[in-house]
Amino acid sequence: MLEKVRTSADAQARSWTSAFGHSLKGGDAAAVSQMFQADSHWRNLCGISWQIATFSGSRKLSEELCRRAREVGASGFEVDSELLPPRRAVVAGVEVIEAIFRFDTVNGPGVGVVRLVPSYGSDETKAWTISTLLDMEKISAARSSHRASVSHHRDFAETNWLDQRRVEVVFENREPDVLVVGGGHAGISAAVELKRMGFDTLVIDRQQRVGDNWRLRYNGLKLHNKTPVNHLRYMPFPPTWPDYIPKDKIANWLETYVESMEVNFWTRTSFEGAEYNEATQSWRAKVRRDDGSVRTLAPKHIVMATSVSGTPNIPSIATLENFAGKVLHSSKFAGGAEWRGKSVVVMGTGTSAHDICQELQANGAEVTMVQRSPTLVVNVDPSAQLYDKTYLGEGPPVDVRDLLNSSVPLEVLKASHKLITKEVRALDAVLLSRLEQAGFRLEFGEDGTGWPLKFRTRGGGYYFNVGCSELIADRKIALIQSTEIETFVASGLQLRDGSTRKADLVVLATGYKGQEHIVSSLFGAAVAARVGPIWGFDKESQELRNMWTRTGQPGLWFTGGAFSQCRIYSRFIALQIDAIETGRLEKASTS
Numbered sequence: 032m033l034e035k036v037r038t039s040a041d042a043q044a045r046s047w048t049s050a051f052g053h054s055l056k057g058g059d060a061a062a063v064s065q066m067f068q069a070d071s072h073w074r075n076l077c078g079i080s081w082q083i084a085t086f087s088g089s090r091k092l093s094e095e096l097c098r099r100a101r102e103v104g105a106s107g108f109e110v111d112s113e114l115l116p117p118r119r120a121v122v123a124g125v126e127v128i129e130a131i132f133r134f135d136t137v138n139g140p141g142v143g144v145v146r147l148v149p150s151y152g153s154d155e156t157k158a159w160t161i162s163t164l165l166d167m168e169k170i171s172a173a174r175s176s177h178r179a180s181v182s183h184h185r186d187f188a189e190t191n192w193l194d195q196r197r198v199e200v201v202f203e204n205r206e207p208d209v210l211v212v213g214g215g216h217a218g219i220s221a222a223v224e225l226k227r228m229g230f231d232t233l234v235i236d237r238q239q240r241v242g243d244n245w246r247l248r249y250n251g252l253k254l255h256n257k258t259p260v261n262h263l264r265y266m267p268f269p270p271t272w273p274d275y276i277p278k279d280k281i282a283n284w285l286e287t288y289v290e291s292m293e294v295n296f297w298t299r300t301s302f303e304g305a306e307y308n309e310a311t312q313s314w315r316a317k318v319r320r321d322d323g324s325v326r327t328l329a330p331k332h333i334v335m336a337t338s339v340s341g342t343p344n345i346p347s348i349a350t351l352e353n354f355a356g357k358v359l360h361s362s363k364f365a366g367g368a369e370w371r372g373k374s375v376v377v378m379g380t381g382t383s384a385h386d387i388c389q390e391l392q393a394n395g396a397e398v399t400m401v402q403r404s405p406t407l408v409v410n411v412d413p414s415a416q417l418y419d420k421t422y423l424g425e426g427p428p429v430d431v432r433d434l435l436n437s438s439v440p441l442e443v444l445k446a447s448h449k450l451i452t453k454e455v456r457a458l459d460a461v462l463l464s465r466l467e468q469a470g471f472r473l474e475f476g477e478d479g480t481g482w483p484l485k486f487r488t489r490g491g492g493y494y495f496n497v498g499c500s501e502l503i504a505d506r507k508i509a510l511i512q513s514t515e516i517e518t519f520v521a522s523g524l525q526l527r528d529g530s531t532r533k534a535d536l537v538v539l540a541t542g543y544k545g546q547e548h549i550v551s552s553l554f555g556a557a558v559a560a561r562v563g564p565i566w567g568f569d570k571e572s573q574e575l576r577n578m579w580t581r582t583g584q585p586g587l588w589f590t591g592g593a594f595s596q597c598r599i600y601s602r603f604i605a606l607q608i609d610a611i612e613t614g615r616l617e618k619a620s621t622s
């Protein structure tokens with residue numbers, strides 16, 4: 032029976048894919064349109080044309096598909112059942128046939144995913160979603176320049192691998208093709224893909240040691256997503272690892288990864304800004320080493336990987352100037368131990384606020400959390416993990432899961448996350464109701480879509496509960512609303528009901544700003560204007576703004592976000608830079 036179902040899914044996928052390839056070749060948009068449901072979507076990740084964009088509606092996507100397919104000579108569409116046998120699946124509550132297909136273009140081989148809506152009792156099967164991307168594996172495998180010679184014949188007086196690595200990393204009398212600013216997982220992932228495409232790449236970071244971006248965070252930190260979601264490309268985590276990776280373990284892994292993947296990395300080096308030289312089509316980038324020396328580098332491209340939430344957001348808080356105690360942004364909070372027996376007010380209800388409150392409470396401080404706006408709270412396990420089902424449990428390798436994950440267009444993702452959020456609210460109902468009884472104001476993301484899209488729109492605004500919510504519900508951590516504050520006074524807070532709250536410390540857990548806030552200070556106002564907003568969805572393309580794609584400024588790129596996002600999308604920076612450097616793509620985006 033199972034075999035029959037499989038065969039039928041396989042047959043339907045093959046028949047649709049072959050007919051699709053045929054119609055596309057004919058360039059008949061009306062015929063292509065007939066093969067899609069009215070509310071269908073095409074997500075293109077540099078697959079058919081260099082754009083990262085989603086097109087919705089059968090008419091629009093067919094016109095775009097036909098035009099772009101003609102430009103890149105897209106042909107040879109056929110199902111690849113070795114990567115994944117076509118199968119039945121349920122996506123956003125809809126039963127579909129899911130299949131991976133391959134095709135060719137002048138830019139290289141492509142791969143994609145189609146989801147068909149089966150029509151029982153009829154031969155007609157229409158597509159609901161389709162994705163297309165260039166196949167980095169095949170493209171880079173076809174090149175050999177990134178591979179060291181495997182010959183054993185050598186002159187024993189010559190430099191060995193270690194000598195060569197030492198020379199490579201110092202960039203003496205040599206300029207990098209690409210400078211990556213920021214060496215967290217985002218910068219490192221981009222560098223690895225760039226190297227794989229043959230680009231001489233340098234990563235710089237002001238931290239003392241690779242991994243300090245995690246090592247220096249608070250004591251009890253573990254990653255929030257399960258280990259299989261967070262793999263780095265080419266070197267997956269060992270299967271013996273725990274479900275949630277502790278901060279020092281991920282820090283050490285990043286260090287090992289940099290070493291093993293031979294990433295050229297300068298620690299203790301700050302990026303102080305860059306100017307673009309139109310004549311040479313390269314940057315003059317000023318970087319300062321911690322011995323005070325300054326070097327001006329001349330890369331053709333700069334990839335900014337300074338985090339989507341890297342700049343502390345310090346809002347002006349009315350009357351805070353009256354407070355005589357210490358005021359710290361959460362990024363400067365060093366630990367709870369020194370506040371034992373003291374009173375602390377924490378402004379904010381995001382992850383940092385909760386974690387700091389919990390650490391202070393555990394260390395014997397009297398803690399008051401101040402809520403400024405409704406916040407999404409989700410139990411870290413299992414609820415928060417339900418959005419990552421693609422990566423959990425038995426199934427295909429992570430590359431195939433990435434292909435499936437990245438094939439889901441925004442509108443379908445929203446529909447899927449709305450259903451999951453409903454399930455999550457039911458699972459977390461007891462906790463959520465106890466929180467509300469304690470006066471905590473809750474929300475569940477735009478249109479009830481949950482935490483992942485909040486991350487992609489705001490970069491935060493939620494809390495994965497690892498125990499602090501219970502402390503609030505049990506009144507072990509006091510909670511007040513910011514509207515209850517009459518004024519800050521020298522000794523703490525004066526509330527509207529006439530009571531006072533003593534405070535020795537006020538922590539501003541008021542979040543972080545994204546990359547667009549540093550563009551003008553590092554590159555100047557004209558570049559900032561050319562680039563525009565970064566992160567958050569663009570209404571027309573339905574994609575994250577200026578991420579992993581050409582920007583309005585030639586040679587300036589942005590990466591960041593979750594491990595899975597950097598693992599999936601970093602390759603597109605490398606592929607596009609390669610296309611630019613080989614004259615197949617304009618340097619800047621014009622849209």
Ligand SMILES: Cc1cc2nc3c(=O)[nH]c(=O)nc-3n(C[C@H](O)[C@H](O)[C@H](O)COP(=O)(O)OP(=O)(O)OC[C@H]3O[C@@H](n4cnc5c(N)ncnc54)[C@H](O)[C@@H]3O)c2cc1C
Nearest residue numbers: 213215216217236237244254255256301302337338593594
């Ligand atoms: C508690 C917690 C748990 C999380 N769990 C997960 C998880 O499970 N899965 C997941 O995908 N994500 C998780 N995240 C979110 C996210 O992956 C991390 O915040 C991650 O650190 C982001 O990586 P990044 O490389 O973009 O930025 P960062 O790690 O912040 O790295 C940016 C680097 O840029 C450097 N830098 C900035 N400016 C300059 C400059 N001018 N010159 C030189 N260097 C500079 C900084 O020193 C820093 O090292 C978690 C976050 C937190 C806080």
